[in-house]
Amino acid sequence: MLYRAGVDVGSTQTKAVIVDETGTMVAKVLVDTGSNVVKAAERAFVQAAEQAGLQREQVDYVVGTGYGRFNVTFGNDQITEISCHAKGIAHVNPNVRTVIDIGGQDAKAIKIDETGDVKDFVMNDKCAAGTGRFLGNSAEVLNLSLDEIGERSLQAKVPVRLSTVCTVFVETDILSHLALGRSVENILGGVHSAVAARVVALARRVGVEREVALTGGVSRNVGMVHALEKHLEVPIYVSPDAHFMGALGAALFANERAIAVAG
Amino acid sequence: MAENAEKRNYRGRLHDLQKDLMNDYFDQMTRSANGEGDPSVYLLISGNPVELLRAFDLLPIYPEINALQTAVKKKALPFIQKAEEIGYSTDNCAYVKADIGLYFSGNQAPMAKVPPPSLLLTNYVGCNVYLHWWEHLSELTGAPIFDIDIPFLRTPDGEPRPEDIQYVMRQLGDLIPILERISGKRYDPDRLREVVELSRETGEYWAQIKLLTQLRPSPFDAYFDAVTMMGPLYALRGTKEGRDYFRDAYLELQQKVAQHEGPLPEEKYRLVIEGPPPWPYLRTFREMFERWGAVFVASSYSTVGGLWEFGFRHDPANPLESVAMHMLKWNLTNRNFLQRYAQLKSYVDEWGADGLVIHSVKSCRLFSAGQGDMREYFARQLGVPTLLVESDLEDQRYFSPAQMRTRIDAFMESLEHHKLVSHG
Numbered sequence: 001m002l003y004r005a006g007v008d009v010g011s012t013q014t015k016a017v018i019v020d021e022t023g024t025m026v027a028k029v030l031v032d033t034g035s036n037v038v039k040a041a042e043r044a045f046v047q048a049a050e051q052a053g054l055q056r057e058q059v060d061y062v063v064g065t066g067y068g069r070f071n072v073t074f075g076n077d078q079i080t081e082i083s084c085h086a087k088g089i090a091h092v093n094p095n096v097r098t099v100i101d102i103g104g105q106d107a108k109a110i111k112i113d114e115t116g117d118v119k120d121f122v123m124n125d126k127c128a129a130g131t132g133r134f135l136g137n138s139a140e141v142l143n144l145s146l147d148e149i150g151e152r153s154l155q156a157k158v159p160v161r162l163s164t165v166c167t168v169f170v171e172t173d174i175l176s177h178l179a180l181g182r183s184v185e186n187i188l189g190g191v192h193s194a195v196a197a198r199v200v201a202l203a204r205r206v207g208v209e210r211e212v213a214l215t216g217g218v219s220r221n222v223g224m225v226h227a228l229e230k231h232l233e234v235p236i237y238v239s240p241d242a243h244f245m246g247a248l249g250a251a252l253f254a255n256e257r258a259i260a261v262a263g
Numbered sequence: 264m265a266e267n268a269e270k271r272n273y274r275g276r277l278h279d280l281q282k283d284l285m286n287d288y289f290d291q292m293t294r295s296a297n298g299e300g301d302p303s304v305y306l307l308i309s310g311n312p313v314e315l316l317r318a319f320d321l322l323p324i325y326p327e328i329n330a331l332q333t334a335v336k337k338k339a340l341p342f343i344q345k346a347e348e349i350g351y352s353t354d355n356c357a358y359v360k361a362d363i364g365l366y367f368s369g370n371q372a373p374m375a376k377v378p379p380p381s382l383l384l385t386n387y388v389g390c391n392v393y394l395h396w397w398e399h400l401s402e403l404t405g406a407p408i409f410d411i412d413i414p415f416l417r418t419p420d421g422e423p424r425p426e427d428i429q430y431v432m433r434q435l436g437d438l439i440p441i442l443e444r445i446s447g448k449r450y451d452p453d454r455l456r457e458v459v460e461l462s463r464e465t466g467e468y469w470a471q472i473k474l475l476t477q478l479r480p481s482p483f484d485a486y487f488d489a490v491t492m493m494g495p496l497y498a499l500r501g502t503k504e505g506r507d508y509f510r511d512a513y514l515e516l517q518q519k520v521a522q523h524e525g526p527l528p529e530e531k532y533r534l535v536i537e538g539p540p541p542w543p544y545l546r547t548f549r550e551m552f553e554r555w556g557a558v559f560v561a562s563s564y565s566t567v568g569g570l571w572e573f574g575f576r577h578d579p580a581n582p583l584e585s586v587a588m589h590m591l592k593w594n595l596t597n598r599n600f601l602q603r604y605a606q607l608k609s610y611v612d613e614w615g616a617d618g619l620v621i622h623s624v625k626s627c628r629l630f631s632a633g634q635g636d637m638r639e640y641f642a643r644q645l646g647v648p649t650l651l652v653e654s655d656l657e658d659q660r661y662f663s664p665a666q667m668r669t670r671i672d673a674f675m676e677s678l679e680h681h682k683l684v685s686h687g
Contacts, residue, residue, distance in 0.1 A: 118676070123670060
């Protein structure tokens with residue numbers, strides 16, 4: 001059996017996925033990207049190989065994706081995360097037509113067909129509003145971990161209305177709501193709603209067609225899934241591997257290309 | 264993969280000649296600044312009536328060209344910051360800021376010393392910011408302003424009304440005595456006819472050049488190489504040197520056609536582009552498309568100064584009227600949105616393009632307004648693969664290479680996929 005890998009180097013986290021010739025996922029690994037992007041890619045790949053019990057040589061084709069795709073020095077090809085998320089999601093759920101991917105520093109909406117072909121896409125520009133970073137900064141001000149803010153936002157009774165969508169100024173905005181005695185839950189409700197509104201505006205620019213899937217690191221946040229469903233008024237599909245969708249897509253491209261090369 | 268297309272930069276005689284001609288032009292600017300040359304008149308690119316100035320031996324100065332030349336050399340930021348120190352907002356047009364900053368830095372641009380204006384001519388009123396730019400320059404230099412109020416093309420058929428034409432003609436009549444006073448020369452209709460004839464010939468060559476990109480392969484890039492030719496088109500139109508340049512460029516490009524040569528070793532994708540270039544990152548931006556084997560076969564930006572490829576010619580039999588029609592009807596920026604859409608659509612259809620790229624710039628809200636709708640119209644209603652990217656035409660701080668590259672790569676990946684599928 002031959003194996004292929006996809007390594008998705010994101011701004012915050014690096015993901016590696018290994019698939020076998022049939023496209024079945026045999027390993028998935030997540031590491032923090034940190035300051036050395038090349039090493040993060042290497043580390044994620046080596047750990048994925050270990051997880052699958054493989055020697056490095058058994059993985060004969062690697063595709064790099066994500067903003068650090070050119071730092072996957074051992075990669076055979078580089079493909080953007082837009083194509084890779086589309087490819088990955090079509091593999092796990094061919095009914096998906098709209099992909100919303102929210103990562104650490106960007107958000108994108110991708111329109112796809114049943115084969116995972118990208119029909120259209122839009123991304124946030126020059127602004128981190130509507131990205132994971134907005135949630136991260138908010139959590140930090142409230143002295144909470146990223147893992148707990150989603151759950152707690154669901155308990156908001158009267159979500160606050162933030163006066164800014166700026167990822168920097170949201171901190172003072174949150175402090176002023178705290179000073180007014182608003183509960184942490186209501187503030188978090190407002191934070192998630194602000195991100196959702198921003199992302200939904202982006203998604204409507206490509207046109208929202210069902211099914212809608214959420215991928216990327218923020219997909220683990222239940223509060224975000226809930227807020228997006230509320231704003232979009234449609235259910236959102238979240239794969240158990242949503243966080244790895246870019247890496248999975250890259251691994252599937254690697255598999256296709258390795259087969260093509262072999263003739 | 265397509266993205267590993269072999270790199271070969273097209274640099275022909277037309278690039279070298281352009282450099283020589285523009286250097287001569289900048290030398291004239293420096294001489295004028297030192298009080299040795301002709302008096303200068305500042306004017307705007309959009310539908311520029313440069314013939315009127317040439318007929319009086321006045322030196323045309325385009326602050327937009329000065330700003331973009333400075334940006335191409337990556338020297339604009341200190342000027343922009345100078346203007347911001349004085350109080351210009353970060354949201355202000357960066358062409359304006361680069362120019363105002365230049366003024367407060369002693370008018371020494373990287374390529375020339377810029378002479379103070381003898382007259383500030385507004386030949387385009389569609390941009391409110393530009394009007395204020397001229398007012399600021401007038402305040403600073405004491406030079407008078409002459410506003411030519413050009414009515415916007417607002418009728419459904421996009422034709423100027425007879426009274427619009429008369430209105431502009433009457434204003435040109437008022438302008439002539441002022442040009443006489445500044446130049447110290449009498450208005451000579453024969454001289455104007457001569458200049459307008461040179462412009463007609465220039466326009467003829469330029470139109471023929473722009474139609475060559477309908478061929479496969481396109482002999483040059485109608486964005487990145489076309490902007491090279493825009494300097495002579497605006498600064499030197501109405502002169503023999505300008506006319507000869509376009510004749511030589513046309514002959515050179517015809518040879519390339521005969522040899523089936525394009526700017527890249529292999530033309531894999533043909534694209535149309537809307538919007539001004541990111542001048543400080545022109546080379547980087549070009550490479551982002553070249554690596555995919557993509558060539559721009561048409562660009563709307565290269566028609567801001569005139570729409571020759573759609574039939575406009577100056578008319579020596581009616582020199583003033585043809586100058587008026589140039590400003591009214593035959594330039595991109597005085598046209599309404601439906602006309603702009605139609606122009607891009609004809610580029611896609613008649614120039615045989617695989618997709619449309621819209622480069623939206625932060626500086627120019629006038630240019631960028633409506634580009635979101637434009638994207639939707641082309642992508643959704645016409646089914647033309649369309650990419651919208653954002654940066655700026657002058658301020659390098661708004662160009663993020665990694666973000667830009669991801670968007671372009673993703674767009675090209677999907678075009679590649681379409682091509683593979685449609686060709687089996």
